Amino acid sequence: GEDVEQSLFLSVREGDSSVINCTYTDSSSTYLYWYKQEPGAGLQLLTYIFSNMDMKQDQRLTVLLNKKDKHLSLRIADTQTGDSAIYFCAESSRGNNRKLIWGLGTSLAVNP
């Protein structure tokens, strides 16, 4: 069935780049998403990429998609303490329902 996997934890130093990785199984996914969840807050859409793209850049965020390996990554340049959060990878399911298939989230800790 459909599945999205991520590593659970990542720790980086402030100012370094963070790379959060995700693998998915549904080759028919049309869009892949990165959401951010800060403590006690809802889910904020960071960025998304269409499945026929390889890369998308938005300010400090770079998304890379390797469709052959079904691998998605999110790179955060110049990571700040405010970037500490849980980052979720998600893929859109087939059909009209916009149900998202979610990874379990990667908890990013940024150390001063």
Add this chain to the structure above:
Amino acid sequence: EAQVTQNPRYLITVTGKKLTVTCSQNMNHEYMSWYRQDPGLGLRQIYYSMNVEVTDKGDVPEGYKVSRKEKRNFPLILESPSPNQTSLYFCASSPSASAQTQYFGPGTRLLVL
């Protein structure tokens, strides 16, 4: 401000006492959805609605009901809550079922004793 609101944000209740979690969006979105988030299980869809009066089951609908009488509101009803429904609940909305962006509410943390 465009947003999805949920109420209450926190709720402690007892087994069997009916409760409703409200969800409202002010963006005239057609599509709305409910998810629950549990440790180790991630987010799972409970119910969704493509438009007014159109609702359908997600992956984990058992023990829940929804209604969509108006476009802006999509309440989640637990007729007889049980402890296994203790969870963090998120409502989301999207301009349409084919739109790429889903907007999430702040979440409702429910504890059923």
